[in-house]
Amino acid sequence: MNKKHWRIVVAGEGGQGVQLIGEILAESAFRAGKEAIYIPNFGVEQRGGVSIAMVQIAEQALGAPKFEKADILVPLSERAVERTLAYIKRDTFYIYEASAIAPPQLLDATVGIQAWETVAPEAFSLAVGSKPQAPSRPPADMGLMPDRTIGIPAAEIARAELKPRVFNIIILGAILAASGVLSLAMVQEGMLAKLGDKLRRDPELKQLNLRALDRGWAYVTEAVRRETNR
Amino acid sequence: MTNVIEAEQRSFMTGNEVVAWAALAAGAEFMYGYPITPQNEIMHYWTRLAPKFKRGFLQTEDELSAGFATLGGVMAGRKSFCATAGPGNVLMQEPISMAEMMRIPAVWFIQQRGGPSTATVIYSQQETRLTCLGGNGEGNRLVYSTASHQEVFDYAIKAFNNAWNYRFPTFVLGDGYQAKMREAVTLYDPAQRGIELHGTSRMLGRSSKQLDGQQVRHYRNTFNIEEELYETLMQHIADWDHMAEEVVEWAWEGDEEPDLLLVAHGVVSRAVYAAYEHLKSAGYNVAYFRPITLRPFPVAALQRAAGRCRQLLVAESAYGQLLSLVRDSLYGKTCAPIEGLLRPGLGITEELVVEWAQRLLARVG
Amino acid sequence: MERIHDHDPAMPASWNRATKPHRFCPGCGHGIFLKALGEVIDELGIAERTVFGCDIGCSLLAWDFLNVDSVQTHHGRTVPVVVGAKRANPELIVIAYMGDGGGYAIGAQHLVNSAMRNEKITVLLANNTVYAMTGGQMAPTTLPGQTTGTTPYGRDPDATGQPTLGPEMVAAITSNSAYVARGSVSNYPRLKQYVRQALENQLAGRGFSFVEALSGCPTNWHTNAKQTWSYLDDEMTKYFTLGEFKTPGQAEGGEDK
Known part of the structure; x- marks a missing residue:
């Protein structure tokens, strides 16, 4: 896949690690010699606890930091699905979190109007508690191509096979497998650069992150293969 | 250093x-x-x-x-x-x-x-x-x-x-x-x-090393009579006008007789430039102008860019602040209508500019 | 016949002779306060590296009063300007000169916070209980019952509060390396001693120094010479205690020593 200009929206709850997905994508693209813009938490959808990362990746110089339609849209909670509907177009790669467990949500009122400036502490978010939910898939009438809509139960995979904290890295792997926006190798390098200090201090954590990236990649690759063979 | x-x-x-x-x-x-x-x-x-x-x-x-x-x-x-x-x-x-x-x-x-x-x-x-x-x-x-x-x-x-x-x-x-x-x-x-950094000098505090024998300096911003202030200000204004000629900057691209001249500054100019390229590749006769210095405003350059355009579209994330600078600059120099894509406090996308531009272009088409 | 003008009157070397006689009203206290400053600058030999900042209000009339580099700023903003200069060039000796309005009202946050940060600057504040340049309105230091342009029936403390006690406040919030005193233009030797100690504190690099001087304003007080001195000595001192409030390394006081 050799698309010229990728517009990517990742949205989710505070504590899901949405911004890190955006940062790693942009950093990886930059390191791979591409043009990239990452911009956190802007746009009308951003209210209360929903965190949005907007990324653009291209071979040529980039224009405005904001855009209207996404080539890749990754809503990671029920609320994020609702608030990013406007970014969907017919050929959007739609990657959603398909676990049956909802991420803890911070209420708008709890967060306050300027709280996006300070990232909500994960513990604060987790303290609110989880509850069951339906997977955050898009409404049936959005007109997406079936092979461009992929659900991944990343929260459940993280809990069962890895650690809850690498949920977002599983999603990152899924994004790469579904869209081909960047190669797995590029993002491995970008991730290690971005998390450099943390991972150097903790080799176990480094392995955990690399496995999470692979796991997300493998899950989606397998799902696409099954879909194609059906 | x-x-x-x-x-x-x-x-x-x-x-x-x-x-x-x-x-x-x-x-x-x-x-x-x-x-x-x-x-x-x-x-x-x-x-x-x-x-x-x-x-x-x-x-x-x-x-x-x-x-x-x-x-x-x-x-x-x-x-x-x-x-x-x-x-x-x-x-x-x-x-x-x-x-x-x-x-x-x-x-x-x-x-x-x-x-x-x-x-x-x-x-x-x-x-x-x-x-x-x-x-x-x-x-x-x-x-x-x-x-x-x-x-x-x-x-x-x-x-x-x-x-x-x-x-x-x-x-x-x-x-x-x-x-x-x-x-x-x-x-x-x-x-x-090859950029030489400009040196500094003290306005206050005589250093024995540097400024021996220099006169004591008294700075004030209070004046006793109208004429005293007027003369001081007119000197500043003359200095500013001189500076303006040397520092004024802008970017201009596109047809000299465009059906539409797109104008924006700052980060919005990225959306507008992308829209300009999009429209141009779609065969439209358009141009793009961006003031880089807002003060001094590139009045003469904008007059040249707009002199033979059929209409203008000014896009900004404010409600007419750039628009009024543009209007002031073009007063008496063009009969072309000046439209504003005004979004106070809101980001402007390439898609939005294209949509507005196409509507305006259809008008003259 | 020999005229008095044929002889230069005695004045500190750090005064700017070209601007004398000065622009203050007859009987104004500023000239005395600035004489003390001028003599101290001479005695300490610091004219070359002194920066004198003055405020808005009558203090601005001192913009070319001294033969040292000077800057006249905005109302209340002299403290941050000299703080900026001192931080950028610590070898400078910086003085912020202002009235009670500039120091205790519009620039109070700068006085408080520069004192809290123990900036190595000297603040000299003339307290004449009124906004004099603007026509004698109530100031933070106006005495209870005192009539001013905006308290035509006398200052009512219930409605407008008590006179601000600047040195007391500054002494309470500064570290032990600060110097804080209140003098009066009616006791010149004592006032000059305070100004000297304030500047010595800055020269030693110890910390913040602050001197308030009780000062007369016959123009806005509508007083003759005798009444002016009497108001200064008898009325103002009922509210404003004279003396040193803090000397470096010592606990705060408040009595005339």
């Missing part, structure tokens, strides 16, 4: 971080600041970097104090700067007025946020008028409106140099997007690009 950037370096960072590096590279010696979003990280990065290069920082009690302390730092002979946004920019107009009256070459970085009042901490272009013409004077200042991280770096160096060269308060006008987003930038040592 320690070399800040040893070798040219391509980096991926936020705009606020770029400002800190640019100020270092430009030879800034002191920052005075007060927290306000979205410029805070300028202070964060500066306070991390400054001690390594023997530069100073003071966090003051408010923006008034930060602004006036910046003037004190400059008067004491140090390249000093300040950064602010929104309501902080409103307060800073007081020290900026004094800088205009006393010709104090202080540099400000403005990261525009939503207004009026506290509004949003996110983004706008609503401080265009304030930054160009705030204070109780004639707007004797120099304002660069940047659109990318590379420009933030380049124009920051230019801002310090031109401030000390022409001795007017000088601004790098950014916004919340430019402050917070990450993109690539090439950091460089100005000397390696």
Whole structure:
């Protein structure tokens, strides 16, 4: 896949690690010699606890930091699905979190109007508690191509096979497998650069992150293969 | 002074971080600041970097104090700067007025946020008028409106140099997007690009080394009679006009007799330029104009660009602040209608500009 | 016949002779306060590296009073300007000269916070209980019952508060390396001694120094010479205690020593 200009929206709850997905994508693209813009938490959808990362990746110089339609849209909670509907177009790669467990949500009122400036502490978010939910898939009438809509139960995979904290890295792997926006190798390098200090201090954590990236990649690759063979 | 950037370096960072590096590279010696979003990280990065290069920082009690302390730092002979946004920019107009009256070459970085009042901490272009013409004077200042991280770096160096060269308060006008987003930038040592950094001189405090025998200096901004003030101001205005000819900057591209001339400044010019390219490749007869200095405004250049256009579209994240500068510049020079795509406090996308442009182009088509 | 003008009157070397006689009203206290400052600058031999900042209000009339580098700023903003200069160039000796309005009202946050930060600056504040340049309105230091342009029936403390006690406040919030005193233009030797100690504190690099001087304003008080001195000595001192409130390394006091 050799698309010229990728517009990517990742949205989710505070504590899901949405911004890190955006940062790693942009950093990886930059390191791979591409043009990239990452911009956190802007746009009308951003209210209360929903965190949005907007990324653009291209071979040529980039224009405005904001855009209207996404080539890749990754809503990671029920609320994020609702608030990013406007970014969907017919050929959007739609990657959603398909676990049956909802991420803890911070209420708008709890967060306050300027709280996006300070990232909500994960513990604060987790303290609110989880509850069951339906997977955050898009409404049936959005007109997406079936092979461009992929659900991944990343929260459940993280809990069962890895650690809850690498949920977002599983999603990152899924994004790469579904869209081909960047190669797995590029993002491995970008991730290690971005998390450099943390991972150097903790080799176990480094392995955990690399496995999470692979796991997300493998899950989606397998799902696409099954879909194609059906 | 320690070399800040040893070798040219391509980096991926936020705009606020770029400002800190640019100020270092430009030879800034002191920052005075007060927290306000979205410029805070300028202070964060500066306070991390400054001690390594023997530069100073003071966090003051408010923006008034930060602004006036910046003037004190400059008067004491140090390249000093300040950064602010929104309501902080409103307060800073007081020290900026004094800088205009006393010709104090202080540099400000403005990261525009939503207004009026506290509004949003996110983004706008609503401080265009304030930054160009705030204070109780004639707007004797120099304002660069940047659109990318590379420009933030380049124009920051230019801002310090031109401030000390022409001795007017000088601004790098950014916004919340430019402050917070990450993109690539090439950091460089100005000397390696052949850019000479302007030297400093003390306005206050005779140093036995430097200024022996120099007369005592008395600076004031109070005048007793109308004529005394008038003469002083007219001298400043003449100096400013002279500077204007030398520093005015703009970008212009496209047909000389376009069906539509697109005009924008700052980060919005990126959306507008992308829209211009899109429209051009779709076969439309369009042109693009971007003032880079907002003060002085590139009046003559805009008149040339607009002289034979059939209509204009001015896009901005404010409600007519750039539009009024454009109208003032073109008064009596064109009969072309001037439309405004005005989105106060809201980002503008390429898609939106294209949509508006196509509607206007259909009108003349 | 020999005229008095043929002889230069005695004045400190750090005074700017070209601007004398000065612009203050007859009977104004500023000239006395600035004489003390001028003599101390001479005695300490610091004219070359002194920066004199003056405020808005009558203090601005001192913008070219001294033969030292000077800057006249905005109302209340002299403190941050000299703070900025001192931080940028610590070898300078910086003085912020202002009235009670500039120090205790519009610039109060700068006085408080520069004192809290123990800035190595000297603040000299003339307290004449009125906004004099603007026509005699109520100031933070106006005495209870005192009539001014905006308290035509006398200052009512219930509605407008008690006179601001500046040195007491500054003494309470500064570190032990600060110097804080209140003198009066009616006791010149004592006032000059305070100004000297304030500047010596800055010279030694110890910390913040602050001197308030009770000062007369016959123009806005509508008083003759005798009444002016009487108001200064008898009325103002009922509210404003004279003396040193803090000397470096010592606990705060308040009595005339």
